[in-house]
Amino acid sequence: MREGQPSRTAQTVAFARAIESLQPREQRLFEDPYATRFLDGDGLWVLSLLRRTAYRRTVLYCIEQIGPGLLPYATARTAFIDEALATALGRGVSQVVILGAGYDTRALRTPNIETAVVYEIDHPDTQAFKRARLGADIEPLEERVRFVGIDFDRQDLGERLRSAGFRFDVPSFVIWEGVTQYIHEQAVDETLRTLAMMSRGSEVVFTYVDRALIEGTRSFPGGKRLLLAVRLFGEPFRFGLAPTETADFLRERGFTLLEDMGGDDLSARYFAPLNRTDRATDTERVALARMAETQG
Numbered sequence: 001m002r003e004g005q006p007s008r009t010a011q012t013v014a015f016a017r018a019i020e021s022l023q024p025r026e027q028r029l030f031e032d033p034y035a036t037r038f039l040d041g042d043g044l045w046v047l048s049l050l051r052r053t054a055y056r057r058t059v060l061y062c063i064e065q066i067g068p069g070l071l072p073y074a075t076a077r078t079a080f081i082d083e084a085l086a087t088a089l090g091r092g093v094s095q096v097v098i099l100g101a102g103y104d105t106r107a108l109r110t111p112n113i114e115t116a117v118v119y120e121i122d123h124p125d126t127q128a129f130k131r132a133r134l135g136a137d138i139e140p141l142e143e144r145v146r147f148v149g150i151d152f153d154r155q156d157l158g159e160r161l162r163s164a165g166f167r168f169d170v171p172s173f174v175i176w177e178g179v180t181q182y183i184h185e186q187a188v189d190e191t192l193r194t195l196a197m198m199s200r201g202s203e204v205v206f207t208y209v210d211r212a213l214i215e216g217t218r219s220f221p222g223g224k225r226l227l228l229a230v231r232l233f234g235e236p237f238r239f240g241l242a243p244t245e246t247a248d249f250l251r252e253r254g255f256t257l258l259e260d261m262g263g264d265d266l267s268a269r270y271f272a273p274l275n276r277t278d279r280a281t282d283t284e285r286v287a288l289a290r291m292a293e294t295q296g
Helices: 008-020 041-050 053-066 070-090 124-141 157-163 185-195 211-215 223-232 243-251 263-274
Strands: 095-099 117-122 145-149 172-176 203-209 255-261 284-291
Touching (some): 008 070, 053 070, 117 124
Parallel strands (some): 095 172, 117 145
Antiparallel strands (some): 203 284
């Protein structure tokens, strides 16, 4: 992101959540009543069109043409992470860390999350914009949500977490959504090695870009437009993984891969049961990993 400005990609993700929240109740994967708070004129105008039956199909078609599969992917990955978080809270996890929280609203909309302390880690400019847009709704969070500013490329995550009261000896759940592709490989490596100091039973759910998109070794529908768009936003892709190497990459850093979902997997799990034809892109994936029982 550019200094002094809120994240454009974080706004895009909030836009996707707002669109899903307009689905008929029996077909929606989740509802986020706060997502619209982070949208400006253009986004709100598009949402107003989507609320009108006469325009909805045309608007969704245009969105799909601009970024094939990106909206379904953002929607499905949100559902995947919501489920993983709910499962962790059901196990009694008392600490939730959201790395690169952006305009994540899970601290407000997740059932039973009040039983945990939530650490939202992100750039101070993004956090300031978020807190301003939430207004009075931020007040109930003050007792159980800690906003921790960080520059992932320059500051030590472990130190920032400890300074906010995070305990590495307590099982925790970490959400790292829509971040890894924007930071350097060294920062990804250091972050995972820091998280590997957490207590046994801790889990990390994270998203990543298929490295073939960045390297240009595989053609993805809309892939070139996506790369151009994030560069124009000032948030170019810097890091990616080959899906065949993800398990080894995590194992070397102290984690066991539990699930790794691509576009087809996400579409089959979330859209097919609802008879929805949405098809998520394969440019990005979402994975769930747990602290390895033994390391070394």
